[in-house]
Amino acid sequence: MNKIDIFSILEKLRGKIIDVHAHIGSDQRFLFRLNADNAVKVMDRYGIKKGYFSAIESLLCDYKLGNNYILDAVNKYPDRINGLVSINPYFRDEAIDELKKYILEYGFRGVKFHPNYFYIEPSHDLSSTVWEIMIELNVVLMNHTYDGGVEVYKIAKKFPELTIIAYHMGGNLWKEAIDKLYELDNVYFEPSSSITDPCMIEYALKKVSVERILFGSDIPFNDPAVSIGKILDSTLSFNDYEKIFYKNAEKLFSD
Numbered sequence: 001m002n003k004i005d006i007f008s009i010l011e012k013l014r015g016k017i018i019d020v021h022a023h024i025g026s027d028q029r030f031l032f033r034l035n036a037d038n039a040v041k042v043m044d045r046y047g048i049k050k051g052y053f054s055a056i057e058s059l060l061c062d063y064k065l066g067n068n069y070i071l072d073a074v075n076k077y078p079d080r081i082n083g084l085v086s087i088n089p090y091f092r093d094e095a096i097d098e099l100k101k102y103i104l105e106y107g108f109r110g111v112k113f114h115p116n117y118f119y120i121e122p123s124h125d126l127s128s129t130v131w132e133i134m135i136e137l138n139v140v141l142m143n144h145t146y147d148g149g150v151e152v153y154k155i156a157k158k159f160p161e162l163t164i165i166a167y168h169m170g171g172n173l174w175k176e177a178i179d180k181l182y183e184l185d186n187v188y189f190e191p192s193s194s195i196t197d198p199c200m201i202e203y204a205l206k207k208v209s210v211e212r213i214l215f216g217s218d219i220p221f222n223d224p225a226v227s228i229g230k231i232l233d234s235t236l237s238f239n240d241y242e243k244i245f246y247k248n249a250e251k252l253f254s255d
């Protein structure tokens with residue numbers, strides 16, 4: 001087996017890495033809090049240039065409250081924190097107004113959707129209304145895939161113009177998610193989670209091109225080291241590491 005020097009790879013990537021899955025906020029279930037100041041310190045430690053953030057409050061408490069929290073963070077760290085607006089389609093017109101306001105007025109870069117906490121399926125009619133507007137606005141959807149990609153498959157097929165990042169790449173159902181979603185070109189894979197089976201990325205690359213894999217940390221639910229290790233655990237060319245750690249995200253978000 002080829003040996004790779006992970007420290008020299010990380011040194012070369014320092015200051016370039018883009019994290020497409022990050023959070024700030026509070027979570028009393030795990031007794032943690034992460035504010036923007038400390039998130040930036042974590043990013044500095046790992047050489048992460050910028051992250052795409054949504055708020056934990058949006059998921060657990062009130063999506064609008066969390067969006068406002070992210071707006072403050074974006075204003076404080078415009079070069080480090082890009083905003084993702086959390087949208088719960090259950091709130092109908094209010095949710096659509098929130099989407100338009102944050103994308104068009106505040107320059108947020110994508111939409112975060114969490115089916116488990118928002119209690120509505122991505123394939124629900126109310127959700128479809130939001131996806132249609134997102135296509136018009138040319139905005140990327142970040143959707144969790146702990147169901148093994150079943151729901152993302154439905155909407156990616158129904159809305160081929162909607163670009164979707166499959167957050168967690170299926171979690172513990174990662175093989176199922178890859179096998180289900182690889183044929184849909186509008187789906188990207190972000191493999192953060194506490195599941196660290198060996199060579200997950202190598203498995204994904206048997207089915208999808210390296211251009212469709214993105215680095216995400218899911219801080220503060222995981223330390224960035226977990227996702228970094230998961231990617232470096234698969235032996236790839238430096239060129240491919242560069243694509244996964246930042247070049248693919250730069251291209252996707254025109255950043």
Ligand SMILES: [Zn+2]
Nearest residue numbers: 021023167218
């Ligand atoms: Zn998340």
